[in-house]
Amino acid sequence: ETGVTQTPRHLVMGMTNKKSLKCEQHLGHNAMYWYKQSAKKPLELMFVYSLEERVENNSVPSRFSPECPNSSHLFLHLHTLQPEDSALYLCASSQDPRLAGWYNEQFFGPGTRLTVL
Amino acid sequence: GNSVTQMEGPVTLSEEAFLTINCTYTATGYPSLFWYVQYPGEGLQLLLKATKADDKGSNKGFEATYRKETTSFHLEKGSVQVSDSAVYFCALSDLITGNQFYFGTGTSLTVIP
Numbered sequence: 001e002t003g004v005t006q007t008p009r010h011l012v013m014g015m016t017n018k019k020s021l022k023c024e025q026h027l028g029h030n031a032m033y034w035y036k037q038s039a040k041k042p043l044e045l046m047f048v049y050s051l052e053e054r055v056e057n058n059s060v061p062s063r064f065s066p067e068c069p070n071s072s073h074l075f076l077h078l079h080t081l082q083p084e085d086s087a088l089y090l091c092a093s094s095q096d097p098r099l100a101g102w103y104n105e106q107f108f109g110p111g112t113r114l115t116v117l
Numbered sequence: 118g119n120s121v122t123q124m125e126g127p128v129t130l131s132e133e134a135f136l137t138i139n140c141t142y143t144a145t146g147y148p149s150l151f152w153y154v155q156y157p158g159e160g161l162q163l164l165l166k167a168t169k170a171d172d173k174g175s176n177k178g179f180e181a182t183y184r185k186e187t188t189s190f191h192l193e194k195g196s197v198q199v200s201d202s203a204v205y206f207c208a209l210s211d212l213i214t215g216n217q218f219y220f221g222t223g224t225s226l227t228v229i230p
Contacts, residue, residue, distance in 0.1 A: 004160070042121075043206070043220040090160055104210055105151070106218060108160035 004109035023074040023091030037088040123221035138192040140207035148209040
């Protein structure tokens, strides 16, 4: 595997289910991100893990819970979601700009298309 | 604060037409600017980038010049192909804000034969 991989690619779940999205990066990066992509809206940064620090967007509901066990793996745990949470969830990775220098080009996975019924 | 504004789509062009997708930004520091492309069913891919004023990023026939005086980073291509049909995102990253990327809403491009 190369680049950034995400599983599953598609997920349909009921509002009472618990599921997890998985992301893995094979690029040797030290920062990983979760984004939510909804139609007609800018990409929404949900969570950042970088150099073992977690930064989150305070507007993200608590029904989304991230986990980053190491610099190569990132999870997004989902529970009691709402239909408006249906979206494409994108994972990305980069070198932390504090180490990389000028810019922190982000590499994206293909996304998980989530549908909440 | 930081933000990116790009032209609304969708944009429909005939093959070999000239493409311009406008992007303007506001930033508190000295941002780097990017164009990402998203093909159907895929994640975002970096198309080109520019890290300082007057830099020109280019890739696959696409170009964009970092214009600090007009705070713009417009994407251009002289002759589009059907395979260029995708959604294009303008984005900025500012070292002051660390890992935060600011994306535009995306512009959908359809190229017809």
